[in-house]
Amino acid sequence: MRLSRTPGPAPVWVEIASATLLVILLTASPGRATEQAAPAVAQSANATAAPPANRAPSPDAAPAAAMTREQLLQTIENSRQGPKVRSIPADELGFQEGGEVAGFAGEVLNTWSGYVDGRYYRVEAGYAFKDPRVGVVIVVNGSAAGRASFYATPGLTGPAYIASAKDGVLTVKTRSGQFLQDHQNDSDDANRFLDAVVPGGAVYHFDLRKEQLY
Numbered sequence: 001m002r003l004s005r006t007p008g009p010a011p012v013w014v015e016i017a018s019a020t021l022l023v024i025l026l027t028a029s030p031g032r033a034t035e036q037a038a039p040a041v042a043q044s045a046n047a048t049a050a051p052p053a054n055r056a057p058s059p060d061a062a063p064a065a066a067m068t069r070e071q072l073l074q075t076i077e078n079s080r081q082g083p084k085v086r087s088i089p090a091d092e093l094g095f096q097e098g099g100e101v102a103g104f105a106g107e108v109l110n111t112w113s114g115y116v117d118g119r120y121y122r123v124e125a126g127y128a129f130k131d132p133r134v135g136v137v138i139v140v141n142g143s144a145a146g147r148a149s150f151y152a153t154p155g156l157t158g159p160a161y162i163a164s165a166k167d168g169v170l171t172v173k174t175r176s177g178q179f180l181q182d183h184q185n186d187s188d189d190a191n192r193f194l195d196a197v198v199p200g201g202a203v204y205h206f207d208l209r210k211e212q213l214y
Helices: 030-049 064-081
Strands: 002-006 012-017 020-025 094-097 106-116 119-128 131-141 149-152 160-166 169-174 177-182 193-198 203-207
Touching (some): 106 160, 131 169, 131 177
Antiparallel strands (some): 094 106, 106 119, 119 131, 119 160, 131 149, 169 203
16 A cells, blocks of 8 residues: 655545545645535435425325315215205105005005105005905005005905095095905915905094004
8 A cells, every 4th residue: 555645735645545546635624624514414414304295296296185175075065965865756746546565465556655744655555465354554665664564454344545644644444345355275276366345434544653553
């Protein structure tokens, strides 16, 4: 190893060792040079260590925060409006002839639809083929059970129909005449379906709020 000194206003020492060349510049005022270099080093370190959250966003970045806020405001507005309820057409309210209930082996004579205390009801009345003497009231919509509920008339007077509706109470009457009866237990197919004669004329009431037939 060889050390040499180069002439000049400020001494510069050059160290040559193996394949590594290390140049050390020494000035007349090393303390001043250190003070000047310190701020630049500090600024470089701060720029490198700054977290991504403190950096200025790119002009092309998507406004994710703004979109999230808009969605939140929309959610709050929807909660204030409450659940959306399907509007029932006016021609579906009131009385209608006939009707249909899935899985009901019988005949529906008429139907009443309307609102009671803000709840939509659809009620049908008729009889089951197995016994026309028993009237049946069916709450299709509005039942507290969440499904179609069946109620049989107390007496064996014939098929039921809804005669009137007032203040959440339906007046149910029974119809007289001959109605088809299904004798399912009869082994003779020719005698399985026979007309049953019923007296009719009974009057009952069905309370929609209590779901009681009396």
